[in-house]
Every structure is written in C-alpha cells, then in structure tokens.
Amino acid sequence: MPSRLSDAFKSHPVHIHHKHLDFNSVQELPDSYAWSQVDDHYPNCHDVDSFGASESVPIIDLADPNALKLIGHACKTWGVFQVTKHGISKNLLDDIESLGRTLFSLPVQDKLKAARSPEGVSGYGFARISSFFPKLMWSEGFTIVGSPHDHFRQLWPHDHSEFCGIIEEYKKEMNRLAGKLMWLMLGSLGISKSDIKWAGPKGEFKGATAALQLNSYPACPDPDRAMGLAAHTDSTLLTILHQNTTSGLQVQREGTAGWVTVPPIHGALVINVGDLLHILSNGMYPSVLHRAVVNRSCHRLSIAYLYGPPESVQISPLSRLVSRSHPPLYRSVTWNEYLGTKAKHFNKALSSVRLFSPVTLNGFADVNDHHNRVKVG
Ligand SMILES: C=C1C[C@]23C[C@@]1(O)CC[C@H]2[C@@]12CCC[C@@](C)(C(=O)O1)[C@H]2[C@@H]3C(=O)O
Numbered sequence: 001m002p003s004r005l006s007d008a009f010k011s012h013p014v015h016i017h018h019k020h021l022d023f024n025s026v027q028e029l030p031d032s033y034a035w036s037q038v039d040d041h042y043p044n045c046h047d048v049d050s051f052g053a054s055e056s057v058p059i060i061d062l063a064d065p066n067a068l069k070l071i072g073h074a075c076k077t078w079g080v081f082q083v084t085k086h087g088i089s090k091n092l093l094d095d096i097e098s099l100g101r102t103l104f105s106l107p108v109q110d111k112l113k114a115a116r117s118p119e120g121v122s123g124y125g126f127a128r129i130s131s132f133f134p135k136l137m138w139s140e141g142f143t144i145v146g147s148p149h150d151h152f153r154q155l156w157p158h159d160h161s162e163f164c165g166i167i168e169e170y171k172k173e174m175n176r177l178a179g180k181l182m183w184l185m186l187g188s189l190g191i192s193k194s195d196i197k198w199a200g201p202k203g204e205f206k207g208a209t210a211a212l213q214l215n216s217y218p219a220c221p222d223p224d225r226a227m228g229l230a231a232h233t234d235s236t237l238l239t240i241l242h243q244n245t246t247s248g249l250q251v252q253r254e255g256t257a258g259w260v261t262v263p264p265i266h267g268a269l270v271i272n273v274g275d276l277l278h279i280l281s282n283g284m285y286p287s288v289l290h291r292a293v294v295n296r297s298c299h300r301l302s303i304a305y306l307y308g309p310p311e312s313v314q315i316s317p318l319s320r321l322v323s324r325s326h327p328p329l330y331r332s333v334t335w336n337e338y339l340g341t342k343a344k345h346f347n348k349a350l351s352s353v354r355l356f357s358p359v360t361l362n363g364f365a366d367v368n369d370h371h372n373r374v375k376v377g
Pocket residue numbers: 121127128129143210211213232233234235236304306339342
C-alpha cells in the first residue's frame with residue numbers, strides 16, 4: 001500500500017488520450033467537450049423549496065460566539081458553508097489568485113512542461129476524474145503536493161522563487177485555518193482533543209497532509225452543453241475553497257434534487273465536508289456532492305486546499321459517535337488507501353468502504369451515501 005500522498009495513484013495511473021486545448025482560440029465547443037446530459041444546471045440552478053423561498057448555503061462569521069453551533073448545523077444539513085472573519089489576509093488571497101491567473105495564461109506548450117504524469121499527483125493537466133467520463137471537462141488544473149519548486153522552475157526558469165514563496169505562505173495559512181475548522185466541526189459533535197490521539201497533545205494536527213488544486217475555467221462558447229468539473233465529493237477531511245468573482249460552484253443538498261449555486265462573496269471562503277470527515281463522524285456530517293459549471297463571458301478561477309490526516313493514520317468512525325444503536329458504518333482507511341479507492345471507484349468509493357448496506361441495516365442509514373441515497377432512519 002503506498003504510504004505517501006504523492007504515491008497514492010501509482011497503482012491507478014490515469015491515461016487521458018486527448019490533446020490539450022488552447023481554450024482561448026476556440027470559437028465553437030468541440031464535440032469532445034459537449035456533454036449530452038448537463039441536465040438542469042443552467043439557467044435553472046437554484047433549488048427552490050416548497051414555500052417558494054430559495055435556500056442558500058450558510059454563511060458563518062468565525063468571530064460569532066455561536067459559530068460552533070452554526071457550523072454543526074451547516075455540516076449536518078448541507079455539508080458545506082462559507083466562512084468570513086477567517087483570518088486569511090486579503091493580500092494573500094489576491095496573491096494566490098494572481099499566481100493562478102499567471103500560470104493558466106501561459107501558452108499550452110509551456111504549461112505542458114509541468115504536466116502531471118499518469119501515475120503522479122502533482123502538476124498540470126485534466127481533472128483526474130476525467131477518466132470516468134466520455135467527454136472532457138471545460139477546465140484545466142494544477143495540483144501541488146509537497147514543494148512546487150521543480151514544476152515551477154520548468155514554468156518560470158528565472159522567477160519561480162517568488163511564486164514558490166506565495167504557495168508556501170498560502171499552505172501555511174490554510175493549514176492553520178484547517179486545524180481551527182477541524183476543532184469547530186468536531187467540537188460541534190461533542191468531540192474534544194482527548195478523543196483524537198493523532199491530533200497531537202495540543203490538538204495541532206501535526207503531520208496533516210494536504211494538496212493544493214488550482215482550477216481554471218475559461219469562458220466557454222457554449223456553457224449549456226459544457227461541464228467545468230463533474231459532480232464529485234472530495235476525499236478529504238475538509239476542503240477550503242477560494243473562488244474568484246465568477247460564480248460556478250454548485251452543491252447538492254441531501255434530500256433535494258436540484259443544484260444550488262454557492263455565490264462568490266468577497267473575502268469569504270467555502271468549506272466542504274469531505275469523505276474522510278464523513279467516515280470519522282460515522283455519517284453524521286455528510287460529504288457534499290458538488291460540481292463547477294462554466295460561463296459564456298467570464299473566466300473563473302478557484303483554489304482548493306484539500307486537507308487530510310497524516311499519511312499513516314487510519315480513519316474510522318470516532319468511538320464517541322459509535323454505540324449499540326449507532327454501529328460503525330465504515331471500515332478504517334488511510335487517506336492514501338482511500339485515494340486509491342477513489343481512483344478506482346470514483347463516486348462509489350464511500351459505499352465501497354461501508355460496513356453495512358443501508359438496506360440490511362434498516363434504520364441506521366447513512367445520511368449521505370451518494371449511490372444509495374436513503375433517508376436517515
Ligand atoms: C489529494 C487529492 C484530492 C484530489 C486528488 C488529489 O490527489 C489532488 C487533487 C484532488 C482533486 C481536485 C479536483 C476534484 C478531485 C476529485 C480530483 O480529481 O482531484 C479531487 C481529488 C479528491 O478529493 O479525491
């Protein structure tokens with residue numbers, strides 16, 4: 001079993017045999033990018049409840065004395081929320097956004113100098129999940145695990161150090177925020193520092209691993225037939241997403257059929273519950289199904305900080321959340337093992353590590369099993 005995040009896909013290489021497109025030179029959507037079933041995403045993207053009110057993803061001020069409670073409710077009912085007063089400086093958000101813009105504006109042949117290899121994790125390329133779909137997604141991505149130095153040197157032989165510095169600073173600040181959010185999310189379940197040994201004596205989650213994913217969604221000549229990033233859940237404990245001012249992120253709320261747009265709010269960050277927190281919380285906090293749609297006139301950029309546990313840590317439902325009436329719903333997995341499972345089974349990965357099927361368990365159904373959607377019993 002690979003033990004390093006950078007080796008997670010060694011046994012599941014991704015081969016996508018398509019030429020990379022120069023998005024800016026395309027006037028018409030090529031057939032290889034035309035999705036026949038983009039369904040309801042545009043323009044009817046807001047889910048409307050039975051009273052006619054449009055529901056929206058919670059926005060939580062981290063300085064609010066009620067933040068813990070609000071976060072718990074958001075995690076249980078949405079699996080996603082936006083945070084303000086998170087302590088990440090506007091300058092740093094501007095810097096990472098501008099780095100992303102600079103990177104994706106490079107000519108295709110330059111970006112390909114830092115291409116992700118089929119069995120690799122880091123570098124430039126199509127979304128990993130592209131291999132599960134017959135059509136390509138209208139986006140490009142750049143994944144950073146560990147140091148971006150070698151790839152950045154390929155992209156910018158003379159001035160890579162400044163860009164590396166921004167990435168290191170961003171990762172440091174995100175790591176701090178992720179630790180804080182973890183305790184708010186876990187605290188709202190009644191979990192304290194003594195319940196999670198691998199978080200360390202001070203609960204600092206030392207050794208936590210993370211990937212940084214820069215996503216670019218160029219303006220698209222036929223957005224109704226294109227898909228930016230297909231519906232998926234993240235394999236993480238949690239994901240912190242910064243989006244520019246162009247909307248495109250949509251989430252699905254458990255028990256509803258439609259997609260809800262997560263509007264960009266200046267300075268706010270989007271927090272997703274990932275599959276590993278879903279497992280840790282024994283299904284109490286469902287990972288959120290989300291996707292990105294594209295826009296006719298505006299370029300969109302997003303930066304996802306995908307946060308997970310240290311490499312050797314086995315994640316399983318927390319014993320405090322398990323009882324005779326709530327047996328553990330999932331077997332234990334390391335993040336690497338789970339990434340391998342995801343690379344093989346994609347959106348069925350969570351069900352594949354489930355101990356009981358919702359049908360046999362009758363009454364203890366998971367709140368969010370994306371392929372076995374059932375109501376909580
Ligand atoms: C740690 C990781 C999570 C991720 C795969 C990766 O190795 C780095 C990229 C991440 C990402 C971002 C876009 C959506 C996603 C499903 C994908 O294909 O690559 C996620 C992966 C994930 O959360 O499983």
